[in-house]
Amino acid sequence: MSELYHECGIAAVYHLPNRDPSPLAPMGDPEKTSQLISRLLLDIQNRGQLAAGMTTFNPGRNQLIDTHKDVGTVTEVFQLNHQQTFNSLMKKYEGPAAIGHVRYATCGKDDRSYAQPFERHHIQKSKWFAFGFNGQLANYQELCKEILTESDFHLARETDTEILMHLISQELSKENPAELFDMLTTLSKRLDGAYNIVFLDALGNMFVSRDPVGLRPLCYAFDGSLFAAASESVALANMGFEAEQIKSLAPGCAIVIQDGELKIREYAKPTQKAHCFFEWIYFANVCSTLDDQSVYITRKRLGEELAEQETVPIDEDTIVVPVPDTAKAAADSMAYTLRVPCLEGLIRNRYIGRTFIEGANRKDKVRAKYTPLPEVLEGKRVLLVEDTIVRSTTMKALISQLKERGRAKEVHVRVACPPIIAPCFYGIDMSTINELFAPKFLNGGEMSPEVEEAMAEAIGADTLKYLPKASIARAVGLPGSSLCQACIDTTYPTESGRQLYQIAVENSLNDNGEEAHRTYDVTLSSSPVRS
Known part of the structure; x- marks a missing residue:
């Protein structure tokens, strides 16, 4: 069926300090953890072939978080068929944490500026962040109008991803910004639709969240020092995680990694679960297991x-x-x-x-x-x-x-x-x-x-x-x-x-x-x- 397309897929990896080394991670070098993101994205390529990208974190470089993205498949964007170019790319963007995204557009143009992750630069590290988004905000136009009522606000792209970037920025710019779990709770009261998010900031904080309805799938796994998440379980299984290590994130829940510590918590109480049945009958890789x-x-x-x-x-x-x-x-x-x-x-x-x-x-x-x-x-x-x-x-x-x-x-x-x-x-x-x-x-x-x-x-x-x-x-x-x-x-x-x-x-x-x-x-x- 070539008439129907999904919007995108997301992925994340993190080297957790003070834990036993994982045999699945690049041996002996946490800084190379970020290179795993291209493998994860390749296995969820079925969810979007228009664009791909990643953002990595490295406290030892000037660009604490840095983003590589472009229009094209994962193979094209990450130069997987050109070993030397790929190795140079991985060296430039190496780090202990990364998020990634593959895109097919239901809204917005087919150019690089719409590729994800979106990155928002800021001199204050807690406000410098990048994120990737899987889903669609059903109240996009309502939120757009709300944002543009402020005369000094501007939207440069016709996409709900930019709306989400503005909303996250507003929360982080408050005089006393909330903890990441609490920020998600606040956002959930304004968002309507499907919105799975991977987020990474210049402090090395990360969150992976699934919307309270659970429309789109999101899976995660741990092995010693290695944490990974992806839209589908097949990406984690192909990385080497055992079946019992791979779990579906519950609707309304988030995984937050802050100061090297990982917590899983509910940020919004689901009033109804509504997993998209199309994920099983068409969109997802036939090798995946979603919500068990x-x-x-x-x-x-x-x-x-x-x-x-x-x-x-x-x-x-x-x-x-x-x-x-x-x-x-x-x-x-x-x-x-x-x-x-x-x-x-x-x-x-x-x-x-x-x-x-x-x-x-x-x-x-x-x-x-x-x-x-x-x-x-x-x-x-x-x-x-x-x-x-x-x-x-x-x-x-x-x-x-x-x-x-x-x-x-x-x-x-x-x-x-x-x-x-x-x-x-x-x-x-x-x-x-x-x-x-x-x-x-x-x-x-x-x-x-x-x-x-x-x-x-x-x-x-x-x-x-x-x-x-x-x-x-x-x-x-x-x-x-x-x-x-x-x-x-x-x-x-x-x-x-x-x-x-x-x-x-x-x-x-x-x-x-x-x-x-x-x-x-x-x-x-x-x-x-x-x-």
Whole structure:
């Protein structure tokens, strides 16, 4: 599914003094701890390929904290394919602590100034800091307006990350600034949405925090003197941490390292947990475990759910084909349950760059990105398994390619997710109702065979089937009440999310065919739906 993107991922490493040395850390030299950040970021590259960066702390250099970032992949930004350049970069930025970030933008421009971490210089060390941010503030416009009411305040970028930088700066600039835990408590009362943060200042203080709703995942681990955190567990596992050492940070909690001492504490009482279910079915690496639930096992269960509702006749010409790559676990499981072959009838070209295909039309993009194999597909009844359908433009072109180039006899689309009927305001780049495929067919009603038939006809499939909503909680292994499923049931876990949805509904009804603005570009405080 190439139509849907996540916003970003975060990571952090710290050498804790006065503890037993960790075999996972650079041997004998705490100053080299920062070089681990590129490894962590590489393993969460799936969360953002637009930009990458790191900030490191070293009390022995003039730039106590210093930031390296740019547009590009982790490999490009950190010069991982050029050993000498990479070593020079690591030497320049070495230190006992570092934070890192990978970015895909749901807001803001595609240039270096929007890459993270953001660094704020100050002559006072406690006010000189950098941070990285994973998520999206649903009340961004409201906070923006609030900040700009002060005549001497200015926002240089159109991004909620800068809003967060201003809010942190304001807290640190108070006459008696609060402790880091208390600062997070104060911020939580002003922020609405998803906001996982890694923070590092010029005193060497660090915090890693997860928002009180827990929309986005955040994992951490200790081994002797080494502390590390990342958006996904796979990054920590690949660094060498044992499974029992890797834990998910609870919603509303933070890890603070100050004066070399580490503390974990709740900074805001969660009133509701709402883990984004999309993390398990699409975004996260299949090797990750998030909030104690395996991504792979979730996708395997989704495939079993698809198999249980299959009605197409199964014969020797029936095969299951996944849309690469994230649908593979579900497709394998579905095929195993149905006792039919699961074959890679679609091969994804992993070397087609984002820029190369940007200017092409949708059919050309699909032709460049996916190659159907007629030797696998010709004359076959294909059960095509996909994670989800968002806008349907890629799926239409894909089905056409399977039939024209692959010479498949039939293509039956099976979606390991319920229909997407509402926007996301918490870090996924779908913000308007009218850009979505399903709502125009459902018209506020429930799925039915007639609706599925109309949808299938619209994308050129022989049949189309989605999973029911109840499948998600069963597959993830968590109660539906602890999941954010707003995009499939319109139940948003935060107040600003609910307000933005009402704006989105109003915009969809007033759509005059012009290009729609993202819903969160509307200022909540000026909206007629605000109470």
